[in-house]
Amino acid sequence: MSLDAFKNRNIGSQNYVPVNIESYPTTGWDKFKQVVKRGIGKELFVGLWVVLREMLKFKIHTVQYPSEVLPIGPRYRAVHKLLRLLESGNERCIGCGLCEKICVADCIRMDTRVDENSRKEVVEYSINLGRCIFCGYCAEVCPELAIVHGSRYENVSEQRAHFVIKDDMLTPIDFLKQQKEFPGFGALSPNADQLVKKTPLAY
Amino acid sequence: MKTKKDIKFFINDREVVAKAGETILNVARRENIYIPTMCYLEKVNPIASCRLCLVDVEGSKGSILSCQTKPTENIRVKTDSAHLYKQRQNIMKLYDVNHPLECGVCDKSGACDLQNKNIEFGIDCQDFAVKEPHRKIENWGKIQYDPSLCILCEKCVSTCNQAIGDDAIELKFGGYSSSVFLKNKNSKTLECSTCGECIAVCPVGALISTDFKYSSNIWELNKIIPSICSHCSAGCEINYEVKHSSTLNHESKIYRVTNDFENSSICGAGRFGFNFANNPHESNLKNKKFDEVVNALKKAETIIFNSQITNEEAFILQKLKEKLGLKLVNYEALNLQKFLNAFGRSSGETLPNGKIEDVENADQIIVVGSRIIVENPIVRYAMTKAFKNNRAFITYMHPVYEHLLHNVVRQFIRYEVGTEEGVIALLAEALLGQVLKFDLDVGYVSGETNVGEEELEKIFSIGKKSKKRVLIIGSDLIAHVKRENIARFLGVIQKFSNIRILLVPEESNSLGVAKICQLDEKESGNTVGYNMNGNYIISSLKNIGNFYIPALNQQEGTFINIDQKVKKLNVAVPFNGLSLNDIANKILNDKNKKQNTIEYTKNIFGIDFDSLENMQIESQEIEIDCNEMPHEISKLPTFDGTLVYNSRTFLEFNPFSAISQNVNINETVLIGSEQFATAGKISDGDEVEFEILGEKFRRKFKIDRNMRGVIALNPVFDKSLKSYLLSSIYKFQKVKIVKVAI
Numbered sequence: 001m002s003l004d005a006f007k008n009r010n011i012g013s014q015n016y017v018p019v020n021i022e023s024y025p026t027t028g029w030d031k032f033k034q035v036v037k038r039g040i041g042k043e044l045f046v047g048l049w050v051v052l053r054e055m056l057k058f059k060i061h062t063v064q065y066p067s068e069v070l071p072i073g074p075r076y077r078a079v080h081k082l083l084r085l086l087e088s089g090n091e092r093c094i095g096c097g098l099c100e101k102i103c104v105a106d107c108i109r110m111d112t113r114v115d116e117n118s119r120k121e122v123v124e125y126s127i128n129l130g131r132c133i134f135c136g137y138c139a140e141v142c143p144e145l146a147i148v149h150g151s152r153y154e155n156v157s158e159q160r161a162h163f164v165i166k167d168d169m170l171t172p173i174d175f176l177k178q179q180k181e182f183p184g185f186g187a188l189s190p191n192a193d194q195l196v197k198k199t200p201l202a203y
Numbered sequence: 204m205k206t207k208k209d210i211k212f213f214i215n216d217r218e219v220v221a222k223a224g225e226t227i228l229n230v231a232r233r234e235n236i237y238i239p240t241m242c243y244l245e246k247v248n249p250i251a252s253c254r255l256c257l258v259d260v261e262g263s264k265g266s267i268l269s270c271q272t273k274p275t276e277n278i279r280v281k282t283d284s285a286h287l288y289k290q291r292q293n294i295m296k297l298y299d300v301n302h303p304l305e306c307g308v309c310d311k312s313g314a315c316d317l318q319n320k321n322i323e324f325g326i327d328c329q330d331f332a333v334k335e336p337h338r339k340i341e342n343w344g345k346i347q348y349d350p351s352l353c354i355l356c357e358k359c360v361s362t363c364n365q366a367i368g369d370d371a372i373e374l375k376f377g378g379y380s381s382s383v384f385l386k387n388k389n390s391k392t393l394e395c396s397t398c399g400e401c402i403a404v405c406p407v408g409a410l411i412s413t414d415f416k417y418s419s420n421i422w423e424l425n426k427i428i429p430s431i432c433s434h435c436s437a438g439c440e441i442n443y444e445v446k447h448s449s450t451l452n453h454e455s456k457i458y459r460v461t462n463d464f465e466n467s468s469i470c471g472a473g474r475f476g477f478n479f480a481n482n483p484h485e486s487n488l489k490n491k492k493f494d495e496v497v498n499a500l501k502k503a504e505t506i507i508f509n510s511q512i513t514n515e516e517a518f519i520l521q522k523l524k525e526k527l528g529l530k531l532v533n534y535e536a537l538n539l540q541k542f543l544n545a546f547g548r549s550s551g552e553t554l555p556n557g558k559i560e561d562v563e564n565a566d567q568i569i570v571v572g573s574r575i576i577v578e579n580p581i582v583r584y585a586m587t588k589a590f591k592n593n594r595a596f597i598t599y600m601h602p603v604y605e606h607l608l609h610n611v612v613r614q615f616i617r618y619e620v621g622t623e624e625g626v627i628a629l630l631a632e633a634l635l636g637q638v639l640k641f642d643l644d645v646g647y648v649s650g651e652t653n654v655g656e657e658e659l660e661k662i663f664s665i666g667k668k669s670k671k672r673v674l675i676i677g678s679d680l681i682a683h684v685k686r687e688n689i690a691r692f693l694g695v696i697q698k699f700s701n702i703r704i705l706l707v708p709e710e711s712n713s714l715g716v717a718k719i720c721q722l723d724e725k726e727s728g729n730t731v732g733y734n735m736n737g738n739y740i741i742s743s744l745k746n747i748g749n750f751y752i753p754a755l756n757q758q759e760g761t762f763i764n765i766d767q768k769v770k771k772l773n774v775a776v777p778f779n780g781l782s783l784n785d786i787a788n789k790i791l792n793d794k795n796k797k798q799n800t801i802e803y804t805k806n807i808f809g810i811d812f813d814s815l816e817n818m819q820i821e822s823q824e825i826e827i828d829c830n831e832m833p834h835e836i837s838k839l840p841t842f843d844g845t846l847v848y849n850s851r852t853f854l855e856f857n858p859f860s861a862i863s864q865n866v867n868i869n870e871t872v873l874i875g876s877e878q879f880a881t882a883g884k885i886s887d888g889d890e891v892e893f894e895i896l897g898e899k900f901r902r903k904f905k906i907d908r909n910m911r912g913v914i915a916l917n918p919v920f921d922k923s924l925k926s927y928l929l930s931s932i933y934k935f936q937k938v939k940i941v942k943v944a945i
């Protein structure tokens with residue numbers, strides 16, 4: 001693909017809304033007129049009036065952080081989560097190691113073994129958040145949508161170790177109902193079904 | 204073989220030359236021209252099952268398989284074209300039919316030929332489908348087989364049959380239900396020598412190691428340390444694959460051992476017995492412990508040691524001997540020295556002239572006095588090759604019948620225990636009788652040894668027809684009391700015939716120790732055991748002894764192997780403690796203190812460790828001593844009663860391989876034939892007790908229906924450091940077996 005499509009700045013007929021901006025004063029006289037208008041004209045008092053009115057109505061617009069947190073976009077990349085399968089509650093991670101391999105900061109490690117049912121079990125999984133650059137590659141490469149980015153961006157704790165082991169990231173089994181399908185970075189696109197080429201099946 | 208003239212032909216318009224016997228693929232690889240393959244293995248005959256190596260020849264219709272076709276003069280070969288690419292793509296698509304999409308958990312992922320070739324040929328969708336029959340993963344013990352992953356390339360079967368010789372597995376064709384089967388229908392587990400070569404050659408994840416399964420994704424094993432195996436005198440080149448122990452434990456751990464399976468094979472002890480690294484004594488670094496070991500050495504009169512140590516360690520021990528006036532005792536190496544001395548004075552050369560390569564190329568092979576299958580698996584593999592490629596006539600002379608060799612051995616001769624001297628004399632007579640006159644009462648010796656005259660006649664007549672002959676001499680002959688006379692006979696054979704003699708020493712570095720150390724006959728006074736029992740024990744065997752030193756996968760050093768080549772050991776996992784060199788530095792206290800053990804390599808071989816490459820110890824010519832001609836054979840001993848043979852098992856060669864595989868020592872078994880059971884009035888599963896050299900054994904008795912005769916196999920690897928004493932004596936021992944009432 002060439003870069004022409006990106007270099008073309010002609011916005012054409014797209015749905016942009018042009019903003020009406022008055023032209024800037026150029027001569028000294030015009031500038032003086034603008035200052036007088038803004039300084040002692042009603043513009044100054046409009047602002048003061050709005051503040052006074054809202055204060056009297058007790059409608060507070062400021063977010064009361066930390067007791068109040070704004071929702072954050074699904075593609076934001078904060079501290080990781082390990083998800084479970086929604087139906088069975090089994091862990092999604094199969095231990096394929098792709099995240100460990102792709103991680104640019106080399107900060108993922110996992111221990112695997114054979115479990116009682118002769119399947120591959122991930123016994124420990126850790127991300128060293130001191131090194132993680134939150135690039136999102138791990139979430140993107142994961143074939144199982146197991147490791148994803150959560151929305152918890154407050155990396156504060158008494159101990160570094162508090163964020164980084166499997167127990168901290170994995171959805172607790174009794175919170176399974178609250179687990180949502182992850183829509184963010186690395187998730188399937190809404191039209192994924194149409195993109196898949198079906199293989200033949202003999203039965 | 205007839206040597207034909209070289210053949211000139213063209214690959215992709217480049218003029219190339221094929222030597223006699225070379226296929227198109229061989230030439231292409233030599234010339235760095237790429238032809239894709241899936242089933243080709245250097246070490247076995249072309250399998251020709253994958254058809255990926257198709258090439259076109261100008262002027263002829265249809266493509267040919269380059270892996271099995273020899274070129275003819277002036278043909279023009281094309282290795283790549285649009286239609287070849289298409290064909291190869293189709294082959295890959297057929298491989299992919301119903302291949303489970305489980306790369307995510309497959310142990311081969313990342314090093315899988317199927318993955319690689321799919322990417323190479325751009326296969327991103329599947330056009331074919333068939334109904335998949337139900338298939339189950341088979342657990343064969345150390346090895347697991349998943350038929351749904353198998354691509355039926357036959358590499359495993361060919362390797363087992365042609366390179367190893369066990370012939371334990373076979374391929375059964377049946378369309379989409381084809382799969383690999385155990386040849387022994389009555390067993391659900393593999394009863395082979397468990398070399399694990401089939402795992403190594405499998406291009407996909409169909410055959411995998413039960414121990415390694417799911418323990419690590421293989422690309423994480425990014426520390427690959429080339430070294431040599433320390434378990435036997437072959438000194439095979441291996442790679443230790445290393446990674447941190449676990450998420451929270453940063454210490455290095457060996458996860459598996461791999462080898463260059465294209466060209467060579469290793470055995471199960473080397474492949475699975477790697478986990479024997481030692482931990483330093485907690486107080487090792489403290490001065491008190493250090494003073495303790497130094498004082499122990501100063502007080503001692505003798506150092507007892509074995510030959511599973513590096514040349515450098517042996518050299519330091521020799522220095523300690525000179526400095527402190529100690530005795531150095533190593534019975535097995537001393538026996539070897541005596542053997543080699545006698546051999547040298549009768550043959551005129553310090554060393555026997557046989558190499559493993561000679562075995563591979565031989566057309567007559569005689570093995571005497573060795574359970575070769577475990578004493579040196581590589582010699583056995585060479586015998587297999589000689590049989591498969593040159594139809595070599597192999598004679599196996601040993602009191603214990605060896606079932607697994609029945610595929611390749613044409614003549615089994617079971618001689619009487621203890622009569623090795625007579626056996627060798629008879630052999631010398633049969634091989635040289637026309638050249639030399641031995642003072643030998645053939646009738647008497649033949650009767651005592653139980654080696655028939657017709658059998659000798661056969662060896663002689665085969666020998667007349669054979670061009671390349673090898674005589675393999677096992678450690679039973681070196682441990683024998685009459686070792687010197689045996690060596691004289693052998694010396695004469697080497698001198699007066701074209702038969703090459705290959706000596707199989709007992710331990711990994713017996714030749715090195717015998718070359719470096721001046722050994723004493725008998726210990727006395729206070730003893731320090733170096734990897735042996737003694738009043739004070741310095742040991743590299745995990746958590747054994749008074750002072751812990753690094754094990755053989757934790758130090759650099761050299762071995763002299765069976766081919767008299769100098770082989771290098773490297774550090775796979777670190778040892779954060781002190782070694783023999785540190786102790787020596789304290790005691791020697793002279794200006795030539797060495798920082799590292801390997802600085803001694805230069806003193807031994809005249810070359811720095813780092814620049815040492817492919818060094819060969821050359822045999823020297825010495826004067827022949829007329830008194831050292833074979834002596835007349837006096838009475839041959841007889842061994843009556845119950846006999847056991849102290850033997851290794853396929854996976855356990857010594858205490859190091861034993862600890863590394865977590866073998867349950869209580870399950871170590873005494874294995875005998877039905878005949879042995881009847882004679883000893885014991886039955887399968889009985890607990891028995893007996894004693895050798897004052898060491899008590901308590902074993903479960905197991906009947907092996909493939910065994911014959913009345914000698915049972917008794918493993919000694921589970922006796923910790925005492926094992927070395929038990930394996931360096933004459934291995935046949937008379938015992939009194941007592942059944943334990945439970």
Ligand code: SF4
Pocket residue numbers: 102103104105106107108127131132133134135136137138139
């Ligand atoms: S976000 Fe990037 S740096 Fe962080 S763990 Fe994932 S791949 Fe590694």
Ligand code: SF4
Pocket residue numbers: 092093094095096097098099100138141142143144145146147
């Ligand atoms: S990529 Fe996903 S499935 Fe694979 S190991 Fe990482 S988290 Fe588990």
Ligand code: SF4
Pocket residue numbers: 346359362363367369370371372393395396397398399400401402
């Ligand atoms: S382990 Fe070795 S002997 Fe056993 S089946 Fe595999 S290749 Fe054959």
Ligand code: SF4
Pocket residue numbers: 352353354355356357358359360383404405406407409410
């Ligand atoms: S098990 Fe492996 S080596 Fe053997 S035939 Fe199947 S794919 Fe080939």
Ligand code: SF4
Pocket residue numbers: 432433434435436437438439469470471472473474579580581856
């Ligand atoms: S034990 Fe001997 S044959 Fe086996 S891998 Fe080690 S050196 Fe090679």
Ligand code: FES
Pocket residue numbers: 239240241242243250251252253254255256257268269270271
């Ligand atoms: S390499 Fe020639 S057929 Fe497989």
